[in-house]
Amino acid sequence: MNMEAQLKMQAYLDGELGPSEAAEVQRLLEQDAQARQQFEELRAVRSLLRDNEPEYRLPESREFYWSKISQAIARAEAQSAPGREDPAPAWALLLRRWLAPVSAMAMVFLLALAGLKMLSPNHDYAMMEIENYSEDLMVSTFRHPTEKVVVFWLTPKTYDVAAKPAEEIEQDELMYQ
Amino acid sequence: MTRGAYNFLQRLGAVVMAATMMLWSFGASAANLEINLKLIWGTNDAKSPNPKHKPVSPELTNKLRKIFQWKNYFEVNDVTGRVPSRQSKKFRLSDKCEIEITEMEGPKVEIKLYGEGKVVNKITKPLLKGESVFIGAEDKGENSWFIMISLVNED
DSSP states (O other): OOHHHHHHHHHHHTTOSOHHHHHHHHHHHHHOHHHHHHHHHHHHHHHHHHHHSOOOOOSSOHHHHHHHHHHHHHHHHHHHSTTTSOOOOHHHHHIIIIIHHHHHHHHHHHHHHHHHHHHSTTHHHHTOEEEEOOSSEEEEEEEETTTTEEEEEEEETTOOGGGSOGGGSOGGGOBOO | OOHHHHHHHHHHHHHHHHHHHHHHHHHTOOOOEEEEEEEEEEESSSSOSSTTOEEOOHHHHHHHHHHSSOSEEEEEEEEEEEEOTTOEEEEEOSSSEEEEEEEETTTEEEEEEEETTEEEEEEEEOOOTTOEEEEEEEOSTTOEEEEEEEEEEEO
């Protein structure tokens, strides 16, 4: 018996054949003892399976069970979708969207500016203020590059800087204001 | 802008704002200052005219020789005192010379030089630990006087 005949016999047993094909299988079973034996085996197996298969019943209806799964999927999708999870008011969203990046850029710029100013060799001078209350004196300022010293030197206004010998004033260490 | 870049900028903004607030609060923080002031006499003479003046330490002499032109340096007075936060304190260094120091926001100090009771000048600047501020002038002859102001400690 070929495979096609066996499959038709199985289908006949399951009631899946049309009238003409069912008649054809019936004829085969009447004429062929081997086919009849195999058909009986199939019927016995089917009966065993049907009688002994454990039956599980859902505690809820099929529709309700699937609707719960469907709702769980919808909730999970809503949580992962961008922009749906945030119940914050519109002004807060706008603030978070623009204020944070803009303030970040502004602060980076200000910090860079402050860093450049701090690294500037004349930083101390930029932070320094001198007020002279004397009509007779003037104030010169210089900073020694290695000794960490800032000097404020008072000289009479009549004092002639040019008259001093060059070796007494090292010009590269002297910054007049 | 991608969501990743947007999140990165948001975090960067938060970090930078926090850092700026910390820096600002650090910069604006008040402190009590312990200040040392020395009135020094600079001369080319081997001895000071006043026998009470003692030579400054060899280390300070070497430092001063790198900055000024005089050979020898004598200590006229040495005063250390505390300047409370946001307050002023006057230090008397000689009969004619006084210094008033005010701790200010910044952090900065305001240094007022008084000569014979009158304000001669006012300097406002940050005073850093390890740095010294000198206020001085030439005196009669080849001599000079100057006040060395140093931050000893702050808390």
